[in-house]
Amino acid sequence: MADTEVRWLSEEEQKAWRTFLEFQRVLQEALQSQLQRDAGIPHTYYEILVRLSEAPGRRMRMTQLSEQTLQSKSALSHACARLEERGWIRRVECSDDRRGLLAELTDEGFRALECMAPGHVTNVRESLFDALTDEQVHQLRQISEAVVRRLGGQTCDG
Amino acid sequence: MADTEVRWLSEEEQKAWRTFLEFQRVLQEALQSQLQRDAGIPHTYYEILVRLSEAPGRRMRMTQLSEQTLQSKSALSHACARLEERGWIRRVECSDDRRGLLAELTDEGFRALECMAPGHVTNVRESLFDALTDEQVHQLRQISEAVVRRLGGQTCDG
């Protein structure tokens, strides 16, 4: 950033960029509002529940969970406090590290997730996948991986 | 949503989806943190300044601005209040509609934008465009337009 020369965006890049921004916004909005309306939680909370439901014993260390959901420890901590209030998760002490905590999905939380998942998945499909060809889905994944790689994260492969 | 059958995501779709989510998050994070650090404003505020700088007379009706920046009237109103506190914009009464207001970029706001634009554009280029081939940029635009079309917005063409 010490450059004195800025490589401005070309007309085409400009348009691609603004269209992409709009893409992000409308999609986020579609996901957020559906989840908020039907389940009363933001999308970030939904991801927490999903990751926990997939973990062995439906429990996971807070730090690991924060890495998987791409949330800061602070954000995760606040989120878990809310989810705990609802009885959807529970925080359990960790036996091998007395500093640590395990977030655990409760049965009630699991049932809640089962209830909200169909609506959310349907929404993802209708909002995104149904708008794209198989080829475009593949392209989008390549693009996503390229950017994630560049920005230093790691792709979420199983 | 009255369906009893949910079309769940395939393994491939699942991965594409999660990678895309990660893409969005890391990119947003890169943009947000750079702007916050260097200019002290969120990306949404930056877009307000940009749109105003491009408008004739550097002024625009609030509603039109909220449509262009894809923000709710409420969010825009709060944002403009903050920007006005900094002296970067000013709200002016509208002559042809006494309910209306024009948001106007001040000279100071314009200078501030000139200062922050290079860093932001450089960041957009390095975070996104430099990671993609020209072909991928084109693909991303097609994808974005398809989704925006589907979700009922309109693409931002000049």
Added chain:
DNA sequence: GCCTGTTGGTTGAAGTCTCAACCAAGTGAA
């Protein structure tokens, strides 16, 4: 043992967005 640094996680304040309520002004009909 002690001392320092790092890691795991929480907390509170500040900032932003959403939602619903609200007001003022324009519009149209009776």
Added chain:
DNA sequence: TTCACTTGGTTGAGACTTCAACCAACAGGC
């Protein structure tokens, strides 16, 4: 004129995220 409806925009409360400060527990060196 009056009444009802819509549009333009603001406001305050509540919810989420970020940031910095913080505490407790681990780890390593002396």
